[in-house]
Amino acid sequence: MKTTITTVFAWEVLDSRGNPTVACEVGLTGGARGTASVPSGASTGTFEALELRDGGTRYGGKGVRDAVRNVNGPLAAEVYGMDAADQELVDAALQSADGTAGLQRLGANAVLALSLATASAAAAAAELPLYRQVLAPDESPLLPMPMVNIISGGAHAGRALDIQDLLVVPVGADSFAEAIEMAWRVRRGTAIVLDQMGLPTALIADEGGLGPRLPSNRAALDVLMSGIETSGLRPEIDIAIAIDVAATQFYDAGSKRYRLEVDQRDIAAEELVTELATWCAQYPIVSIEDVLADQDWDNWPHAAGVLSHIQLLGDDLFVTDRERLARGIADGVANAVLVKPNQTGTLSAARDVIEQARDAGFATVLSARSGETEDAWLADLAVGWRTGQIKVGSTMRSERTAKWNRLLRIEAELGPDARFAGAAALAPSNEPLHQSTDHRNLVPSTPATETRDQPCD
Numbered sequence: 164m165k166t167t168i169t170t171v172f173a174w175e176v177l178d179s180r181g182n183p184t185v186a187c188e189v190g191l192t193g194g195a196r197g198t199a200s201v202p203s204g205a206s207t208g209t210f211e212a213l214e215l216r217d218g219g220t221r222y223g224g225k226g227v228r229d230a231v232r233n234v235n236g237p238l239a240a241e242v243y244g245m246d247a248a249d250q251e252l253v254d255a256a257l258q259s260a261d262g263t264a265g266l267q268r269l270g271a272n273a274v275l276a277l278s279l280a281t282a283s284a285a286a287a288a289a290e291l292p293l294y295r296q297v298l299a300p301d302e303s304p305l306l307p308m309p310m311v312n313i314i315s316g317g318a319h320a321g322r323a324l325d326i327q328d329l330l331v332v333p334v335g336a337d338s339f340a341e342a343i344e345m346a347w348r349v350r351r352g353t354a355i356v357l358d359q360m361g362l363p364t365a366l367i368a369d370e371g372g373l374g375p376r377l378p379s380n381r382a383a384l385d386v387l388m389s390g391i392e393t394s395g396l397r398p399e400i401d402i403a404i405a406i407d408v409a410a411t412q413f414y415d416a417g418s419k420r421y422r423l424e425v426d427q428r429d430i431a432a433e434e435l436v437t438e439l440a441t442w443c444a445q446y447p448i449v450s451i452e453d454v455l456a457d458q459d460w461d462n463w464p465h466a467a468g469v470l471s472h473i474q475l476l477g478d479d480l481f482v483t484d485r486e487r488l489a490r491g492i493a494d495g496v497a498n499a500v501l502v503k504p505n506q507t508g509t510l511s512a513a514r515d516v517i518e519q520a521r522d523a524g525f526a527t528v529l530s531a532r533s534g535e536t537e538d539a540w541l542a543d544l545a546v547g548w549r550t551g552q553i554k555v556g557s558t559m560r561s562e563r564t565a566k567w568n569r570l571l572r573i574e575a576e577l578g579p580d581a582r583f584a585g586a587a588a589l590a591p592s593n594e595p596l597h598q599s600t601d602h603r604n605l606v607p608s609t610p611a612t613e614t615r616d617q618p619c620d
C-alpha cells in the first residue's frame with residue numbers, strides 16, 4: 164500500500180508571536196510526504212485540551228521540546244504501519260496513545276501536528292489538494308464567508324479595549340475574493356479614521372488588526388462605523404459587524420461579575436447582555452462570540468433569549484468539545500460554534516464537532532488562533548468541510564494572508580465551479596450546508612436606517 168506511514172519527524176518552529184510551536188512531517192511508503200505546523204492561542208478557554216510547554220528558562224518556559232519528543236517517540240510508534248488515508252483510525256490511535264481526555268499526557272500540540280501532517284501526506288499520495296482529500300464523497304467544495312478582524316483589544320492588543328475583536332462580515336459579497344477586498348477597504352478606511360483622530364495606526368495587534376487606545380468599548384464601534392463609511396461601503400447591506408467579546412477574559416469567577424476596565428464598570432451578566440443588546444439595536448451587528456464567560460453557563464440561556472436574532476457563537480464556551488457542545492445544544496445557549504482544531508487535538512474530533520453542530524442546526528465557523536504559522540491547512544479544511552464561515556484575523560501579516568491567499572487560489576482554480584457560502588452561512592438563518600447549495604444572499608434589502616431601530620429581543 165502506498166499510503167502506509169513509514170516516517171514521522173517533528174521539530175520546533177516559531178509562531179507569529181515568536182513563541183515555539185510544533186511542526187511535523189509524515190512520510191509514506193509510496194514516497195508522498197506531508198507537513199503541518201500547529202497554532203497557539205492567547206485568549207484560551209478554561210476547558211481547552213492541553214498545550215504542552217516545557218517550562219524552565221528556555222524560551223521563557225514556552226519551549227515545546229517535550230511535545231516534539233512525544234511526536235517522535237510514543238505517537239510515532241503508535242502510527243507506524245497505519246494507513247494515512249484512514250484519518251479516523253490514525254486519530255483514534257493518537258487519542259488512545261495519550262489515554263486522557265484533553266490530551267493531558269502527550270499534549271494537543273503534539274497530537275494535532277501528527278494528525279494534520281498525516282492528512283497532508285494522504286492528500287499528497289492521492290495527488291489531491293487537502294480540501295479535496297477531506298471532502299465527503301457526495302459533497303462539493305464551498306468557499307467560506309470570512310469574518311475579518313479590523314480592531315483588536317483584549318489579550319491581542321495589550322488590553323487597549325476590553326472587547327477582544329471587532330470584525331466585519333462582508334455580507335454583500337458574491338465571492339470570497341470580493342469579500343476580502345471589501346474587508347480590506349474597511350480596514351483601510353478605519354486606519355484613515357484613526358489617523359484623522361490623531362491616533363497611531365502602526366499599533367498592529369496579534370491578528371493584524373488595529374489596536375488603538377480608545378476612551379470606551381463603544382467608541383471602538385463608532386470608529387468602525389466611521390471606517391465603513393469612509394470605505395464607501397454600505398453598513399448592513401455590504402458590510403455587517405461581528406464582535407468577539409471574549410468575556411472569559413474579564414470575568415471574575417469569585418464575584419461572578421464582569422470588569423470592563425476601559426469603561427470603568429463592574430457589571431453583572433445581565434447588564435452585559437443588556438449592553439450588547441443595545442449595541443445590536445444601534446449597529447449592524449450580525450454575530451457575537453463568547454458574550455459571557457465559559458464558567459458562567461447559568462447566564463447563557465438568558466443571553467441566548469435576548470440575542471436570538473443574531474449569530475450567537477461559542478468559542479471558549481464550547482472549546483471544540485463534543486460534550487460541551489451537546490450541553491449547549493440541549494440548553495439552547497447559542498446557535499453557532501467556533502471550531503479550533505487545536506482546542507481538541509485531532510482532525511477527526513474537530514470534524515465530529517462540525518457534524519454535531521450541523522445536525523443541531525448550528526452554524527460553524529472554523530478559526531485560526533492568535534498565534535499562527537505560515538501554514539494554510541485551515542483554509543483547505545474550511546472549504547473541504549464546508550464550514551460556511553472562517554475567522555483568520557485581519558488582511559495583513561503573512562500568517563493571516565497565508566490563509567486568505569490559499570482561499571483566493573482555491574476560488575480562482577475552481578473558476579465557474581466555485582461556490583461561495585455568502586451571508587446565508589450565518590446563524591440563525593443559516594442554510595443546511597450538507598448539500599452543495601448555490602449562494603443566496605439573504606441580507607435584507609431594506610435600508611439600514613429602517614431595520615436598525617428594532618429592539619434586540
Ligand code: PGA
Pocket residue numbers: 203204205206207208318327407409478530531532533534
Ligand atoms: P486566541 O483567541 O487564539 O488568542 O485564543 C482567538 C479567539 O478568541 O477567537
Ligand code: ZN
Pocket residue numbers: 407409452453478479
Ligand atoms: Zn474567541
